Amino acid sequence: MKQLLTPKKLAIRVGSALLLLAAVMFVCSMIGTETVSLKAVFTGGGTEASINPDYVIFFRIRLPRIILAGLVGAALACAGVVFQVLLRNPLADPYILGISSGAGLGAIIAVISGFNWTLWGRSPIAVFAFSGALGTIWLVWFIGRLTGKFHVTGLLLAGVVVNAFFSALMMFLTSIAKSDQVYATIFWLMGNMKEGDFLVLWIAAGCVVGGIVALFYIGPQLNALSFGADDARSMGVNVAGTRIIAFGIAAGITAVSVSLSGLIGFVGLVVPHGVRLVLGPDHRQLLPLSGIAGAIFLVIADTLARVIVAPAQLPVGVVTAIVGGPLFLILLVKYSRKVNWLK
Amino acid sequence: MSDIIEIENLSFSYTSETTILKDMSFSIRPGTFVAIAGPNGAGKSSLLNLMCRALKPKSGRIRVDAVAIESYSTQALAAKVAVVRQELVPVFGFTVIETVLMARTPYYGSMGFESKADREIANEALQATDTARFASRPLTSLSSGERQRVFIARALAQNSPIMLLDEPTNFLDLKHQVGVYDLLKAAQVEKGKTIVAVTHDINLAGQYCDEILLLGADSSYHIGKTKTVLVPERIKEIFDIDVFAGRIGREEFFIPLGKFAKNHKKTDKGLKNI
Numbered sequence: 001m002k003q004l005l006t007p008k009k010l011a012i013r014v015g016s017a018l019l020l021l022a023a024v025m026f027v028c029s030m031i032g033t034e035t036v037s038l039k040a041v042f043t044g045g046g047t048e049a050s051i052n053p054d055y056v057i058f059f060r061i062r063l064p065r066i067i068l069a070g071l072v073g074a075a076l077a078c079a080g081v082v083f084q085v086l087l088r089n090p091l092a093d094p095y096i097l098g099i100s101s102g103a104g105l106g107a108i109i110a111v112i113s114g115f116n117w118t119l120w121g122r123s124p125i126a127v128f129a130f131s132g133a134l135g136t137i138w139l140v141w142f143i144g145r146l147t148g149k150f151h152v153t154g155l156l157l158a159g160v161v162v163n164a165f166f167s168a169l170m171m172f173l174t175s176i177a178k179s180d181q182v183y184a185t186i187f188w189l190m191g192n193m194k195e196g197d198f199l200v201l202w203i204a205a206g207c208v209v210g211g212i213v214a215l216f217y218i219g220p221q222l223n224a225l226s227f228g229a230d231d232a233r234s235m236g237v238n239v240a241g242t243r244i245i246a247f248g249i250a251a252g253i254t255a256v257s258v259s260l261s262g263l264i265g266f267v268g269l270v271v272p273h274g275v276r277l278v279l280g281p282d283h284r285q286l287l288p289l290s291g292i293a294g295a296i297f298l299v300i301a302d303t304l305a306r307v308i309v310a311p312a313q314l315p316v317g318v319v320t321a322i323v324g325g326p327l328f329l330i331l332l333v334k335y336s337r338k339v340n341w342l343k
Numbered sequence: 344m345s346d347i348i349e350i351e352n353l354s355f356s357y358t359s360e361t362t363i364l365k366d367m368s369f370s371i372r373p374g375t376f377v378a379i380a381g382p383n384g385a386g387k388s389s390l391l392n393l394m395c396r397a398l399k400p401k402s403g404r405i406r407v408d409a410v411a412i413e414s415y416s417t418q419a420l421a422a423k424v425a426v427v428r429q430e431l432v433p434v435f436g437f438t439v440i441e442t443v444l445m446a447r448t449p450y451y452g453s454m455g456f457e458s459k460a461d462r463e464i465a466n467e468a469l470q471a472t473d474t475a476r477f478a479s480r481p482l483t484s485l486s487s488g489e490r491q492r493v494f495i496a497r498a499l500a501q502n503s504p505i506m507l508l509d510e511p512t513n514f515l516d517l518k519h520q521v522g523v524y525d526l527l528k529a530a531q532v533e534k535g536k537t538i539v540a541v542t543h544d545i546n547l548a549g550q551y552c553d554e555i556l557l558l559g560a561d562s563s564y565h566i567g568k569t570k571t572v573l574v575p576e577r578i579k580e581i582f583d584i585d586v587f588a589g590r591i592g593r594e595e596f597f598i599p600l601g602k603f604a605k606n607h608k609k610t611d612k613g614l615k616n617i
Binding site for chain 2: 004007084217276284
């Protein structure tokens, strides 16, 4: 039974993936419009009179942004894994139940109202997007429950309808907004990494990493749930509890990432499938490795977004789709011969 | 020995207008192989789902091992009752061994991994069902017959005294139908399992099962030794068909006769031949 996943094998794989992530983050932190000398960075921040520009660029600008990209990538990839298994639908992604439109609606309301305050260095857009995302997922869950106890089709339809309704509201608000407000909204919708406050970053990191660790612990239950609720239950799995925990965490980390960086598509769909194609569907491995792969993917994508049209910047959501699409197709063709469950 | 499954005045329906099961009482002794047969819509699968608590009865009681079924925790019930449902393919490509090991999920350690004992149990189930040779293949690459054996292996790995199966020979060719029943019989004889299988094949049921529960479309039911329950008159009545009954050695077989069967005159009593 050498093909079975063992704790040792998993630890080695997660460990090497983390090393790779660290290496990618390091390399990406060296890339940018300004050349940073590592030697200069570690001489310290300098005095108030003569600040050390290398230090400031590295620690205040690049590193927070790279960490943010990593967190968002990990959150979206893991949320994608969870929604795919809970809905037993390979097409599911973190936004499938309408989180995107809810967050978008929140964002445009914030832009139009012209609020001018900040919360922990975050604009009202982030706060409204976060509330919009969580509110929407709650609404979809609630409507889904009315159609029966976790009725997958009911839940999906509720998601589709709520999504369409909120998108319509969003378009209505966009059409009556002023052009500079429209621009701000669209830019947000395309997904962007913004250097932010370290406090926010740590809170987000706590939420995302904690969420992923918790998801790892219900990995075996999620495996059983791949066979459907009835089967999982007759194998002795607490289905309702597993679903609530998985759903809550996935929605939570998606809302956090949306509020930090807008809507970044493709990561939550492509990364879980890529990892599953290469390493199989076992959630104990799929969750941590999708998280790390998602982080690597988004860090690289964001670096490209920073430098391709420098000194201007591309929205990272554009890069993820342009890079992720072909990458996924290559994986799909290469591995679907090996595993024929796609049929 | 006391009965392992007791059903008392059980009634069930999906809507208030229709009745599927009505005031049904019977019990199953440990180590018996029981078939549930009857026309479509008679409530065979519903009864099976009631017996594993996937459905709730409208009224009446179900006891498993002398304890009311509703007082079990999910995990405790899984330790008593394993279920093999009708053919289903998971969305993602788990391998055979991964699938069988999932039966041990409630017993995994705190890190979410199986113990050595769990692996041995799974291996034993693979051996018993002759699925070990494709243990590392994904489920989706197997034929229906192979896949059905994997799900039976998973049910065996649950190490429960009771196994419920919903049409285990659906979609299988003759060889695999017999193969599945051989497997179940072996589990009954060698491991002392109580097996309840919903089936459309009264001939296989007659060969392999000790008892049969015939459900009628009108909520009537007959339970008893297969030999006494399966008589041409009753089959004719329950399934509303004309039937040819014949004998090979000590086994009795039934063949349905259609309107267009050649040289066949519809009779009031089933034809008895040979």
